Amino acid sequence: MPSYWRDFLEQIDDYRWMINTDYKQGMRVPGLLYADANMLDQIGEEHSPEQVANVAFLPGIVGKSMAMPDIHWGYGFPIGGVAATRVTDGVVSPGGVGFDINCGVRLLVTNLTEKDVKPRIEGIIYQLFVNIPSGVGSKGRITLKGNQINKVLRNGARWAVEEGYGEKEDLEFAEENGCLKQADPDQVSEKAKKRGVPQLGTLGSGNHFLEIQVVDEIYDHLAAKAFGIEQTGQVLLLIHTGSRGLGYQVCDDYLKTMGKAVRDYGIEIPDRQLACAPVKSPEGQAYLAAMNCAANYAWANRQCITHWTRQTFSNVFGQSARELGLRLVYDVAHNIAKIEDHELDGKKVSLCVHRKGATRAFPAGHPEIPAAYQNIGQPVLVPGDMGRYSYLAVGTEKAMEETFGSTCHGAGRVLSRSAAKRELSAADIADELYRKGVTFKVASKSSLVEEASQAYKDVAEVINVAERAGISRKVLKARPIGVIKG
Amino acid sequence: MSEFEIIDHTADVGIIARGESVEEVFINAARGMFSLIIDLDTVVESTSQEITVDAPDQEELLITWLNELLYLFDAENLIFSRFEITYLGQEHLKGIVYGEEVDPDRHNLKSDVKAATYHMIRLQKQDGFSAHIILDI
Incomplete structure (x- = not known):
């Protein structure tokens, strides 16, 4: 990897590094990396800074082509990439969202403590694994007949709640209330629907998981309290999954549409995976309408999984989910493009904000966040790897000013999957998790190795850089005691 | 010269497929991709x-x-092997x-390949033909 991009790198402060536009002819705006000096060395071994520069080619891009501190080498966009384009004359790029549209995370709180859960953890994990289909090629327990899939695509989490998978209040505590309104199922191909129908209500594989966690350390008691978290030792549940095959197919379908659009509109891009079309063009509008459908599917998916998680806990403890205090804290999308209003040079403008492995991080007082969190800010869920810990943070004004209200989304890989398999053994990792007190059930041995702690950056470093740069603020840290994985 | 090679990519997986002809590159790319999903010799x-x-x-055809x-x-x-x-x-x-x-009793599915991406896709003619493909996994 040529590292000459470093010659074009300007250090702004300890956590901000700018890639100037003269790095590559065609960059419309500079690139901006959020990282500390150590991370920068790691980032430099990959192609991700090049990808940040490539994203800066997108017509209508404003501000900077940004990379959050969990940046790593993706395809097209870097993972951890944030780019906003003007709706009036900018483009939307399916590559800026990715294949797993609305891959995201949701956090549930319980009124249980580690002491309540630990003695029954084996049973809980086993039952969760039975009740929530996971793994490669897993099929769901929901039967969608005829055109019912269109209702899922139109209504998202609301569809699930209306079908009995959850509580009405759940909808209040999800980004977009779990449903993007401009969703048109006619823009989603039959192929995508065919993939989506049997997979609704499945966790999938790879880095997707359901974790039982224990609050380890609280940094902001006021915020934690607003989210229903009173003390260390309290048990939380974290669900990470997305739109499954339906989203992959929507992305693939529209990459082809955009490949043609790029030629038709005479757009110059340095990588085919960045194919795009003007937001306002028929192609751009069709993609957004289909992407919103896939996002809604993902919210319905996480809602169904939430329901079975509640059922499982209810069975194990012989109490209702309500009695156990199994309440949704929040649900965030971290692969998505959203039409949002932001202030730019003192004026309010409508932008298409691409977050590819980045989390929306709106500050207190923003109209898009739930009434109960108005004084606190939007919850930001940042999962780490299964052997360490995850963070709950909140959005800030600084994020609004600098990153179009965005921050990091996770740990970010440091070892490729094949390197993890070469260097680590399933038995050692199982031992290590056992020693750390993490009970787990995985559908395949390879996912245990591929998802090992050693394959990831320490999420603490990521969240600390985001905090020091001011784009999110830590609320608490939680460590896993139980994991199910595909 | 191997038909395909799985290469390291931090978050995803790359394949280099080779062949005497473009057709062979297409075939070996498909074999390489399915080898990530399943052990090909378990497929009947x-x-x-x-x-x-x-x-x-x-x-784009590839x-x-x-x-x-x-x-x-x-x-x-x-699942396919030929x-x-x-x-x-x-x-x-x-x-x-x-x-x-897929028969869950006989087949051990290894990874879920989400899609083949267009990222830096290139078909090359040099000592035969080759293609470098990044898969989202």
Whole structure:
């Protein structure tokens, strides 16, 4: 990897590094990396800074082509990439969202403590694994007949709640209330629907998981309290999954549409995976309408999984989910493009904000966040790897000013999957998790190795850089005691 | 020279497929991709499927071919271990692929390949032909 991009790198402060536009002819705006000096060395071994520069080619891009501190080498966009384009004359790029549209995370709180859960953890994990289909090629327990899939695509989490998978209040505590309104199922191909129908209500594989966690350390008691978290030792549940095959197919379908659009509109891009079309063009509008459908599917998916998680806990403890205090804290999308209003040079403008492995991080007082969190800010869920810990943070004004209200989304890989398999053994990792007190059930041995702690950056470093740069603020840290994985 | 090679990519997986002809590159790319999903020697050729795909050029055709096969895996539960190309033009491909339906008792599915991406896709002619493909996994 040529590292000459470093010659074009300007250090702004300890956590901000700018890639100037003269790095590559065609960059419309500079690139901006959020990282500390150590991370920068790691980032430099990959192609991700090049990808940040490539994203800066997108017509209508404003501000900077940004990379959050969990940046790593993706395809097209870097993972951890944030780019906003003007709706009036900018483009939307399916590559800026990715294949797993609305891959995201949701956090549930319980009124249980580690002491309540630990003695029954084996049973809980086993039952969760039975009740929530996971793994490669897993099929769901929901039967969608005829055109019912269109209702899922139109209504998202609301569809699930209306079908009995959850509580009405759940909808209040999800980004977009779990449903993007401009969703048109006619823009989603039959192929995508065919993939989506049997997979609704499945966790999938790879880095997707359901974790039982224990609050380890609280940094902001006021915020934690607003989210229903009173003390260390309290048990939380974290669900990470997305739109499954339906989203992959929507992305693939529209990459082809955009490949043609790029030629038709005479757009110059340095990588085919960045194919795009003007937001306002028929192609751009069709993609957004289909992407919103896939996002809604993902919210319905996480809602169904939430329901079975509640059922499982209810069975194990012989109490209702309500009695156990199994309440949704929040649900965030971290692969998505959203039409949002932001202030730019003192004026309010409508932008298409691409977050590819980045989390929306709106500050207190923003109209898009739930009434109960108005004084606190939007919850930001940042999962780490299964052997360490995850963070709950909140959005800030600084994020609004600098990153179009965005921050990091996770740990970010440091070892490729094949390197993890070469260097680590399933038995050692199982031992290590056992020693750390993490009970787990995985559908395949390879996912245990591929998802090992050693394959990831320490999420603490990521969240600390985001905090020091001011784009999110830590609320608490939680460590896993139980994991199910595909 | 190996037919395909799995290469390291931090978040995803890369394949370099090689061949004496472009057809062979297409076949080896498909073999490489399915080798990530399943051990190819556990697949019995009990069914076949005709494939027809179109794209504006051969590079996009390669990705379209791979994604069509992934669609059949994901939507129809089919896995393949042998691939034939019966026609390959600049914009059009016809092929027949052989395999069977996934049988959870016999098959150990290893990874879920989400899609073949267009990232830096290049078909090269040098010591035969090769293509470098990044898969989202």
